[in-house]
Amino acid sequence: MKALPGSHASRTHARGPLALTLASLACAACATVVLAQAPASQAAPDPLALSRLWDAEHVDLPAAPLVTHRDVEARLNAVRDASPGLFSLAEIGRSVENRAIYDLSFGRGRFTVLLWSQMHGDEPSATSALFDLFEYVRRHRAEPAVARMLDALTIHAVPMLNPDGAERFQRRNAQGIDINRDALHLQTPEGRALKALRDRLRADVGFNLHNQSWRTSVSRPPRPASITLLSVAFDEARTMNEGRLLTKRLCAVIRDALEPLAPGRLGRYDDEYEVRAFGDNVTLWGTPVVLIETGPWSLAEPDRPPVRLNFVALVTALDALATGRVAGADPARYESLPMNESQLYTVLIRGATIWAGTGVAPFTADVAVGTARTVRTANGRREIALTGRIEDLGDLRVYAALEEIDAAGLTLAPNFLPSARQGDTITLPDRATARPQATIAVGQPAQLLLLRPTGAPGSFVVERAIAVGER
Numbered sequence: 388m389k390a391l392p393g394s395h396a397s398r399t400h401a402r403g404p405l406a407l408t409l410a411s412l413a414c415a416a417c418a419t420v421v422l423a424q425a426p427a428s429q430a431a432p433d434p435l436a437l438s439r440l441w442d443a444e445h446v447d448l449p450a451a452p453l454v455t456h457r458d459v460e461a462r463l464n465a466v467r468d469a470s471p472g473l474f475s476l477a478e479i480g481r482s483v484e485n486r487a488i489y490d491l492s493f494g495r496g497r498f499t500v501l502l503w504s505q506m507h508g509d510e511p512s513a514t515s516a517l518f519d520l521f522e523y524v525r526r527h528r529a530e531p532a533v534a535r536m537l538d539a540l541t542i543h544a545v546p547m548l549n550p551d552g553a554e555r556f557q558r559r560n561a562q563g564i565d566i567n568r569d570a571l572h573l574q575t576p577e578g579r580a581l582k583a584l585r586d587r588l589r590a591d592v593g594f595n596l597h598n599q600s601w602r603t604s605v606s607r608p609p610r611p612a613s614i615t616l617l618s619v620a621f622d623e624a625r626t627m628n629e630g631r632l633l634t635k636r637l638c639a640v641i642r643d644a645l646e647p648l649a650p651g652r653l654g655r656y657d658d659e660y661e662v663r664a665f666g667d668n669v670t671l672w673g674t675p676v677v678l679i680e681t682g683p684w685s686l687a688e689p690d691r692p693p694v695r696l697n698f699v700a701l702v703t704a705l706d707a708l709a710t711g712r713v714a715g716a717d718p719a720r721y722e723s724l725p726m727n728e729s730q731l732y733t734v735l736i737r738g739a740t741i742w743a744g745t746g747v748a749p750f751t752a753d754v755a756v757g758t759a760r761t762v763r764t765a766n767g768r769r770e771i772a773l774t775g776r777i778e779d780l781g782d783l784r785v786y787a788a789l790e791e792i793d794a795a796g797l798t799l800a801p802n803f804l805p806s807a808r809q810g811d812t813i814t815l816p817d818r819a820t821a822r823p824q825a826t827i828a829v830g831q832p833a834q835l836l837l838l839r840p841t842g843a844p845g846s847f848v849v850e851r852a853i854a855v856g857e858r
């Protein structure tokens with residue numbers, strides 16, 4: 388077991404397979420020494436500066452859901468070829484459909500970090516962020532922060548562990564198995580490749596990189612859970628040990644880095660033990676794991692800002708490990724994060740008079756729209772398709788949404804007039820006899836008209852045509 392870089396802990400501190408690496412952290416005196424030894428230049432990187440650096444230098448890739456295995460292969464080869472002395476590229480296995488799974492490694496330190504992304508094929512944000520990390524290391528390797536990282540750490544990254552799922556933009560692999568429930572059965576070649584790499588490296592810490600549902604929220608009133616962190620448990624009792632202390636401290640470091648960039652949008656995942664999951668078992672096998680779940684950001688820009696957050700999180704966490712600064716992080720900064728909930732929709736229309744199109748008399752309600760994204764190929768090009776559906780209606784005051792519309796004094800109707808434009812004056816048909824194709828009901832498409840009464844019976848001005856997703 389290796390000491391955390393920058394610490395003076397010795398192997399004699401280690402106690403058994405789970406008492407790894409952070410012997411010094413168990414001892415307050417040691418941690419004090421580590422901090423005292425850290426020169427001023429080892430202050431935490433400025434997250435706003437890292438964010439601006441990402442804006443200026445991030446790799447020009449398609450939107451994260453559109454990145455294919457072919458893009459990953461091309462990018463990995465380009466990274467390796469641009470700096471062959473810096474990066475090593477190795478194939479660690481093949482997917483069910485024979486797509487290569489790669490490990491890109493760099494650094495020469497004694498402390499080993501293992502990161503993997505897109506174990507679920509439709510959870511792509513961190514794959515793009517890993518490429519931005521590689522580019523950052525390549526461009527800035529002569530600068531002290533990166534030179535220190537390369538001296539102190541050996542970093543192994545597996546971008547897109549589930550390439551067959553990514554090709555279909557689906558969670559599961561080509562066998563239809565959720566790889567993240569296959570850590571014990573090991574029936575998936577992708578899972579076997581990850582386990583074999585973990586066992587060979589016996590990495591000192593791991594990062595398991597996912598995306599979570601756009602329904603995920605934090606706090607009351609709810610806000611989007613743009614990044615959720617988890618110090619992964621390795622048993623039902625959620626026992627604390629040095630490994631979990633390290634991952635809690637890393638989560639604290641990440642929280643502090645991301646808070647200025649995503650205030651109120653950071654959360655904590657339930658640390659209930661999942662006996663079949665990779666994060667839990669990798670932790671049990673001796674590599675404590677930090678789970679980073681990327682969540683909703685905004686409807687207008689759902690993909691790029693979350694990649695930027697992942698980049699800042701990863702650079703800051705690796706820097707904290709390389710400098711030993713992580714030893715001074717307070718686990719309470721992680722433990723005090725609000726827990727994930729599911730109180731978020733994509734669009735919420737509040738307080739409208741509902742003309743439902745079902746024959747019922749108008750009533751007052753909030754209407755919530757949820758969305759699902761798929762990737763399809765049209766004319767030889769991959770593109771993201773968004774579907775919007777009404778998911779709830781009634782008193783929805785306990786929920787929030789990425790976009791909220793105040794509809795007090797307005798009437799909401801299904802869009803029975805696709806040609807209607809803002810400012811048009813229209814007449815609503817007789818509700819008792821009208822049976823429009825779409826209605827306002829759970830499961831119906833999110834194609835709606837927001838109408839302002841003119842005062843004349845049945846007459847309205849179109850305030851807004853609301854269209855979430857395709858017709």
Ligand SMILES: [Zn+2]
Nearest residue numbers: 507510597598
């Ligand atoms: Zn996932």
